């Protein structure tokens with residue numbers, strides 16, 4: 014299994030009250046799967062995704078990625094995992110506003126190290142080309158439409174050839190048509206063999222995935238497989 | 240990423256944040272420049288006031304006078320003493336390490352003649368340091384100088400009243416007059432001094448300063464050599480090299496004179512009240528100086544800090560993004576370190592140049608005294624760079640420690 018979790022919990026201590034965002038999540042994802050995560054607002058989907066993406070650490074429980082245990086790793090090692098094994102797509106894109114698209118896409122390669130500048134450029138350009146943004150290389154993010162930005166963000170997530178692509182409501186900030194464009198891209202990536210986990214509120218979008226995990230109140234409520 | 244790559248990335252990133260870097264740099268430049276200008280103005284004012292006090296003079300001078308002693312009560316030693324003499328003045332000049340110059344004075348009434356005119360006139364044997372010389376500049380020619388005293392020159396600076404009596408409208412400089420039959424060359428004519436009391440009471444038409452106008456000045460050495468039966472002085476002032484040397488000189492003079500006289504039959508008046516007044520002035524001035532310097536540094540610092548902090552929200556989110564895609568704490572920290580160092584050091588250097596330019600302009604166009612000391616430049620530079628680094632790096636360190644999620648959520 015590519016991803017395996019056991020009893021993951023995440024609590025936020027807000028002084029007077031404690032918020033239990035996750036209350037014991039146990040599930041697994043195989044290589045090449047396309048999994049949708051659904052659930053009501055506040056149920057803990059984003060929290061789970063952040064932990065799977067090593068952007069945050071669980072309060073307790075175990076998480077192994079690609080055969081090695083992740084919980085308990087040092088910040089530095091987590092940074093390496095984020096860089097090499099995980100591609101994360103955010104609802105609000107999170108591109109750096111001051112640098113152009115190629116530079117944004119090439120950024121993970123910079124932190125990868127030992128990749129020459131020209132190779133970084135070539136790889137980023139190729140990815141942007143394949144996502145239909147070849148004519149936008151030198152543009153800054155704020156000169157682009159939401160759909161274009163999200164495509165650039167997907168390119169950035171893929172540039173280091175990660176083992177898994179995590180997307181937290183990638184269409185949440187987009188209109189329906191643009192959202193479908195993005196979903197088509199993700200579908201294509203899955204057909205090409207990528208492992209994808211996507212959080213969505215849209216049942217129509219979830220249908221594209223083979224398997225849907227329903228989260229309610231910080232726990233896995235049920236799973237549906239088509 | 241290794242350190243070199245991180246630093247390279249830092250430079251690249253800074254280039255891509257030209258706006259942010261420029262604005263921060265402008266803050267540093269202005270901060271440094273204004274601090275330099277304020278400090279230079281303060282320093283200039285301080286130096287000028289010091290120069291003013293020096294100019295006003297007297298601060299370095301000691302007045303030495305004979306103690307009044309009742310002849311009937313004199314001890315043997317007191318009777319034996321010659322009191323203050325020209326030789327004492329020479330001894331002080333030769334033996335006291337802290338002395339700058341001595342200004343002995345002997346006054347005599349002597350016959351002065353030119354052509355067939357002869358008058359009895361007050362003649363002062365003195366030196367170029369005669370205390371009223373500054374106050375009473377020459378109308379033409381020059382006053383006595385050290386060389387005249389050294390060479391026992393037969394030269395005279397005339398009071399204007401007798402110049403007119405003897406020469407009328409005729410040119411006096413270069414002419415020779417006889418004092419007690421000895422020829423003296425006229426080297427200068429003093430400016431006329433006038434002062435009348437207001438109102439119209441009896442005698443108010445009298446110029447109370449007329450005695451200045453009726454005096455002649457010859458070198459003290461010439462006076463002693465030619466006209467004095469004794470070389471007893473009518474007045475003696477000695478000056479220390481600096482104001483700080485005054486106490487030392489006082490002791491040296493006391494030692495020399497006591498040895499020569501065998502008894503302490505003289506007073507040394509150090510004009511200490513004025514020196515103390517001066518010292519008080521300086522303390523006050525220094526407090527004001529440092530207060531203003533501190534305030535200007537503080538204001539400059541606040542400007543820099545403010546600009547640094549203004550971009551912190553953007554920075555923290557950026558840190559979140561960079562960490563999310565695999566930047567380590569160190570990578571992110573080094574990036575901001577490079578940016579902060581380059582911006583503050585470059586800005587600091589430009590600020591120094593601008594500050595020096597501003598000081599030059601103030602000097603030239605506003606005609607205010609300024610003084611740029613290296614210490615001023617150093618203080619301004621270090622403060623600006625320090626503030627820039629602290630406010631540029633410290634938040635970055637804190638942000639670098641946040642988890643990526645926390646940093647991304649930062650508002």
Ligand SMILES: Nc1ncnc2c1ncn2[C@@H]1O[C@H](COP(=O)(O)OP(=O)(O)OP(=O)(O)O)[C@@H](O)[C@H]1O
Nearest residue numbers: 025032033034052053054055056057058059060061
């Ligand atoms: N940093 C935090 N501090 C305190 N509480 C938090 C924090 N982050 C999340 N929570 C809480 O944890 C719970 C789960 O949040 P999460 O964002 O995972 O929900 P979600 O399922 O993604 O919701 P949505 O569909 O609205 O995005 C919520 O109750 C939320 O208020």
Ligand SMILES: [Mg+2]
Nearest residue numbers: 058059060181
């Ligand atoms: Mg969410």
